[in-house]
Amino acid sequence: MSPHPLPGALPAPRRPTADSVPSLRWGVLGTGWIASRFVASLQSSTTQRVVAVGSRTQASADAFATAHSIERAVRRATALVADPGVDTVYVATPHHLHRESALLAIEAGKHVLVEKPLGLNAIEAQEISDAAAAAGVFCMEAMWSLFLPRFDVVRQVLDLGMLGDVRTVLADHGEHFDAPHRILDPAMAGGSLLDLGTYVTTFATWVLGPASRVQASGSMTPRGVNGQAAMVLTHAGEATSVLHSTLLTRTPTAATIAGTAATLTLPGPFFQPGDVAVTSADGSRTLTWTEPEPIGHGALFHSALEAARCIGEGLLESPLHPARAVVRNMTALDEVTRQVGVTYAPTR
CATH class of the missing domain: 3.30.360.10 (Dihydrodipicolinate Reductase; domain 2)
Incomplete structure (x- = not known):
């Protein structure tokens, strides 16, 4: 059998635009390299609002907030997830803290976008996903690709x-x-x-x-x-x-x-x-x-747009991931x- 002939062109992408999804209020847990690039990407390419940042030290949180013009900086993760002005938490802590950070945000009733990997192993990934489903909040691994x-x-x-x-x-x-x-x-x-x-x-x-x-x-x-x-x-x-x-x-x-x-x-x-x-x-x-x-990593905002799209539609997870x-x-x-x-x- 001969191969099926190729069409005239490859299909065009169907990703949501920045103004087609709700503008969420984001809190960021972690102040490292990926957190900085994620926030910069959101601020330059979307209408999403980063309103708070939390770190293990107040000095780190303050420096990150100043660098990215973020309203509130807190030292404790518990304070960030309890903030009534935060809709969604982006977990950008080191890998070994993803489970702890994600479960904390979920317990506080926040939607979560967790940097990859979601957990250190399949057991942790399942635990985080199950907790989000039980709490009725959105959860997604930020596998931005x-x-x-x-x-x-x-x-x-x-x-x-x-x-x-x-x-x-x-x-x-x-x-x-x-x-x-x-x-x-x-x-x-x-x-x-x-x-x-x-x-x-x-x-x-x-x-x-x-x-x-x-x-x-x-x-x-x-x-x-x-x-x-x-x-x-x-x-x-x-x-x-x-x-x-x-x-x-x-x-x-x-x-x-x-x-x-x-x-x-x-x-x-x-x-x-x-x-x-x-x-x-x-x-x-x-x-x-x-x-x-x-x-480059300036395109990290696409995962945030997917999260906002799903949350706006009342979904608890992304059908794409x-x-x-x-x-x-x-x-x-x-x-x-x-x-x-x-x-x-x-x-x-």
């Missing part, structure tokens, strides 16, 4: 069956880090897997579904965090994903979805805004969607960590 216009193009290509029977996913994420970066600290659940590896496993399980088998190998740094990991996941129908993460070297950080009719490629960094290319199986034709937005998808990914990642000998300090 899945809410980008680029990924909505990919989503439609897959839904339309343009690639045919998808057999293979390839994805890589490698960056180099120097001390004293948090990712190198075992006390803060550092290592390549929760920071970088979660992008590639999320991508694979998003495209191919749960992993039925996992094979992994890796190496540790002298400080005792995972330096790099190579993973082979088997999915339904014996489809395969071949994945890699490293914090030791900078790698292409590209991704490929290969089917019997066509192959889709995401030039690196695949998890950020960027182009999409689909090439027919015989190589005779390529369609390209070109990213209109600047590449529901709790079951997060747990599915973390279950695969848990098996990777087991096989490569990674353990994280308990959060209780």
Whole structure:
């Protein structure tokens, strides 16, 4: 059977615009690198309002509030989640504090957007999701890639069956880090897997579904965090994903979805805004969607728009990244960590 012919063009993305969703009042827990970029992205590209920030020290909260023109700065997380002027809490604390921070906000009746990973493992991710559902508040992992216009193009290509029977996913994420970066600290659940590896496993399980088998190998740094990991996941129908993460070297950080009719490629960094290319199986034709937005973390606001859209519609989770998808990914990642000998300090 000859491959199905490609259409005239790739589909256009369908992401919500800034003025099409409610303007929520956000409180931010954490004052690190990702929190700063998230707030800057919201303030430059949306009508969302960041009204409060909380940190472990008042000085850090004050400095962050001054830098981002935020009204209120508090030292205790309990004070932030109790603020009646806050609708939604963005959890940007270190990985090992995600569970504690998210549950605190949920208990206070706040919607939560939790930086990835939602928890250190599938058990924590399920616990947080269950608590939010029981409290009747919205909860979502801020896996920002899945809410980008680029990924909505990919989503439609897959839904339309343009690639045919998808057999293979390839994805890589490698960056180099120097001390004293948090990712190198075992006390803060550092290592390549929760920071970088979660992008590639999320991508694979998003495209191919749960992993039925996992094979992994890796190496540790002298400080005792995972330096790099190579993973082979088997999915339904014996489809395969071949994945890699490293914090030791900078790698292409590209991704490929290969089917019997066509192959889709995401030039690196695949998890950020960027182009999409689909090439027919015989190589005779390529369609390209070109990213209109600047590449970089300035696009973090797309996850906030998705949260605002869902909250405005009364949803308790995003249909684009529901709790079951997060747990599915973390279950695969848990098996990777087991096989490569990674353990994280308990959060209780």
